Amino acid sequence: MLSEYKEVFLEELEEQLQLMDEVILQLEQDGESEQVVQSLFRAAHTLKGSSAAMGYEEMKQLTHEMEHLLDQVRSKVRRVTGSLIDLLFQSIDCLKELQKDIMRDDKSVTDISRCVLDLQAFAKSTKEEIHLPLDGLSNPALSLDTMLKIKEAEDDGLKVYWVHVQISPECDIRGARFYVIHSNLCKSGDVLYSTPDIHGIEEQEHIPLEIQLLYAGSYSSLEIQHFVAELTDVTSVRVEPVTNETSVSVDQVIEMPATSVNDDQAHKDKSKAQTIRVSVERLDHLMNLVGELVIDHTRIDQVERTQRNQFTNDSLEELSQISDHLSRIIGDLQESVMQARMLPIEQLFNRFPRMIRDLTRDLGKDIELVIEGKDTELDRTLIEEIADPLIHLIRNAVDHGIELPEQRERTGKDRKGTLHIRAAHEDNQVVIYVEDDGAGIDPEKMRNSALSKGIITSEEAELLSDREAIHLIFRPGFSTASKVSDVSGRGVGMDIVRSHIEKLNGLIDIETELGQGTRFKIKLPLTLAIIIGLLVKLNEQTFIIPMSNISEIVRISHNDMQTVRGQQVILLRNQIIPIVWLHDHFNLPRKEQKKDHIQLVIVGSAEKRLALAVDELIGNQEIVIKSLGAYVGKVNGIAGSTILGNGKVALILDVSGIMNQG
Template sequence: MNDLSAYRDAFIEELVDQLERMEQDLLSMENEVLEETVQSIFRAAHTIKGSSAAMGFDEMKSVTHEVEHLLDMIRGKKLEVDSSLINLLFNALDVLKVLRDEYMRGQSYSDISKLLYDLQNFTKVADTQIPVKSLPELTLEQSLQLDEAVELGLQLLKIRIHLSDDCPMMAARLQLIAQEITARYGTIICSEPSVLFDPNNEDSDYSQAIFLVSTSLDMKDVQEQASTLTDVRLAKVDLYKPLNKAVNAVSVPKDKEPAQEDKSKQGPQTIRVSVERLEHLMNLVGELLIDQTSLNELKHSVSSRFANEDFVERLSDISDHMSSIVEELQESVMKARMLPIEHLFNRFPRMVRDLSQKLGKDIELLLEGMETELDRTLIEEIGDPLIHLIRNAVDHGIETADVRASKGKRMKGRVRLNSFHEDNQVVITVEDDGAGILPDKMIASALRKGIITDEEAGRLSDLHAINLIFRPGFSTAASVSEVSGRGVGMDIVRNQIERLNGLIDIESKPDQGTMFTVRIPLTLAIITGLMVKVSGRDYVIPMNNVIEIVRIPIEDIQTVHGENVIVIRDKVIPLIWLHDAMQLERGNMKNKFIPIVVVGSAEKKLAVAVDELLGNQEIVIKTLGTFLGKIPFITGATILGNGRVALILEIAYLIQMINKHKVGHLVHTL
């Protein structure tokens, strides 16, 4: 029993879950302090304390012990939840995450002495205080008054007043303070005690009061003014955030519920499976898919040679049944690898909260489509690009409260993160209601940095000017920000998304906001590809890059500025032969009609001429390995049913390189 390594994985899994629950509950508690939320955080801290003590992880046990004590004081109404306490609990959570990571890596543990001092000192100060007052439950009229203030873009503040001990007539002084608050700051929605102070009521404590006020003033200004009020020993001002109203779930009466078996007798309904096992299972399914394709080709070959033989029908039945089984197995394994995107989205509320405080902005983050499922590998890969998009929205997109007020916008900024399924892809949007992107400003910045020429600038539409943000080295930031870093630009974000066979688009309107739309496949393991043949060799074009397929007469190919183009529905599209990109010789053009695949990446389109179109096929992606390194235009390979290897084209890189070396002046104008 001395060897605890056997329990290490179970401890880490539980720790990850408990820390994530604590973070979500702390974010919720910052909006409104609910008894069940405090209780949930307390249970999580208590669980972590017990399990870390059992594992001999004393640093984590010590931290959670102090956190547990603070939460117990909140439960006992001995401590009020304010911004300083919330920040302290978030600091403790961050240290717990660092300790977790160090424990997983087997590193020496961080010094926790400062955090322990802060936690213990906060507790000691709280122990010496008298019980604090809290706001009463709002009446219907007060709730409507609060909603109206929010709609008008006013700030909601909690103003806590502690009177000096030598104040002779505390009730009368609070009455005067209430009148002064109304005259100088705004409207008192409610207070404790009531603004109708009764000096003859000896049972009431008038040494302190708390006011809920709607105001157009800045919180810092109110704090400074409130501290100078007569006979006030301490004034403390905090933001008040009403809890968002949620739709209540419809509950079914017990007597109406369908009869069910006792769940407690059925054992656990879920099990944990290691990622390595799922990866191995997916590889085996991929091999089965390749063999099933080979069997299908064998069936067609045998059927043509032995059309009237009995075994041909038997072979056909077996092949069809195997196809059905493999397809179902593939779907089941892919579902097992899927996770709700909630696992990714839950990281962002804390990040937006911290950034908002650092930048002095009031920003709400709306999360939608949390139930959308995505391959767990993609959830990990898409995280960094989304972090960059959200940080940019908070830092550069959303204006400060005073600027927003001068534009007639609500003072609180909004960032909306949404996800949904569309065809065989997952679409993720990052939208803000900020200043938007000004095309003229983009062009001026690009000219100043030498990214475009004066001639190119004159031909750019507003859409293409906005898309300059994706060019390497481009930035419109006037100064380096601690939040957004030193110009790690949107080109890096775009490259990361395109590496996942995804696309990113942008829409923006001045003073209305900006929306980035990211489209990525459901999985990276198996995709649908368009099979094409070039110079006798097979290539795969991912279907999510295919816009349309056409056949055009060879005489319809035109030349502009020395480069080949085609015109489809009055749109000029650059044309290349895939032979040239792959450095293969073009054969004699026997056919008068050329097969053309129009592909796209973001706002750019490219027409690709091939020798032959072979049709769509489910393909298993195989990496080329580190020995070969990065091969231009190639993202991987697949094994076909006939045993041959087909290379998978990286369309985004193909367009990028062709744009850079061949038809740059055309692509920019399309």
């Protein structure tokens, strides 16, 4: 049974597919490069081997055909063209479908026959084949071991040459011909290096037309050239001595103190040993244990404060010191576990260039993608969760934000549009910007569209400011598209994007200028496991409001409250904000107000603001989020719970849920 290796295989598969996507795109944008082609070939070869070992025959067959085609490019038999790039991308898409089948344990696998036939037909075509002269070949980089062999051969008085041989394209047994050439050279000397490697010749099904060997022996260059050229299927031979630069570099390596080489190798070995794969479940379990420590320390701190108010002695002083030390240790441990869960957002951003490439081709647009802040780190769970909303925003911007080249030219813009994606850390949060230089959003068009769809009334439309009209985009069912395309209409699914981000305790906002472009701003916490929360009291019960949802806290008098259509509101900086009494929301009796003022916590989501009335503000605290469990299930307005320092359970408010109900 290979099921135990499935998870490891899927991890490698994801990495290789991402690499292949990036490399093919690089091949298309920057042109043919030996290093890039070799990287792509190696990825296909790796997947062929691992999929064969796991018994995934369809994937093995597909990667085998890709490898054959890439070998033609690597061997200079075929140039990189647009049709080849399209076929490679088509093959990657088929591999991704097979990946989904494997993840679902789906026996009815994706049909890859069409893609395989296309690859085979393309490989057999001769329209794009070329044969480069041997003068165009460069000598490969040599390993330290090979360089030491060269030095040893020269010290023994032998001659060392590069032997470049080109095989006829009509030769059907290149492997056998390569073996004959190698054997003939070994009769009078030694072959120190060859490409392809003679030891793996049986595993290589497609031997390139150009063969390079490093020969050390007594033959002269003319003698080598003569007897190799006489062999069957050899079209040309070039022999050149090993350059002085190689010998110099060998001398430099040999003259280095042995300790330097050993230290360098030890450093490399140490670096390798410092990187290991750890399952997500183990990290989650470790984070839960750290959370328990945070809770217990909070309780110890509470006990220490309580005892200090009643007694003063040396034991309490010692308890205080232990508590402070424990606080530092737990803080460091928590930070270390958090760092272990963090991944660069680059893993998500690397998906976008391929997506933009496909979208622009489908829509006939010319768009430059600019990505910044790839090294910004975020909890891996959040990276997975934010992927779909970001992809939707990007597709929306490409389809409905950035104009066609002809339209841009008519308005005096550059024909090529720009989509800017940026991530950064701000105030212990991660902020992601998705910005385009397109047409912007017309507030009047938004009003009319919302009015025609019955989302707002004509009276509401008249009262809406331009900013509020633009934020209608987040209303359910809203779109400005005359017809919904395969990509999107501006506004399609934006309500889902917002609700998804709010479930992550995040916020999304929008800025736009007509004719200049639109910018979406997403704020996310660094992790979903531990947050900073504001503790409040409602009739002696403690609740927690996530600080990421709070815009400000105000204190008002009863006279500051007004009533509009039966709803209590306050006017704050020319904005009317509804007041929600959390007591009523959770069916708690309101506490008799002995003071002449009311505490309001202003929470926000996009353009919407709500004032939550509470009895008392306790203060900020680090909160370990615990789910309510399957027995309790989902409760409207509650995101989870935590354990306070006094051992009691406090509920964490789901601000977006409360706002939607309000």
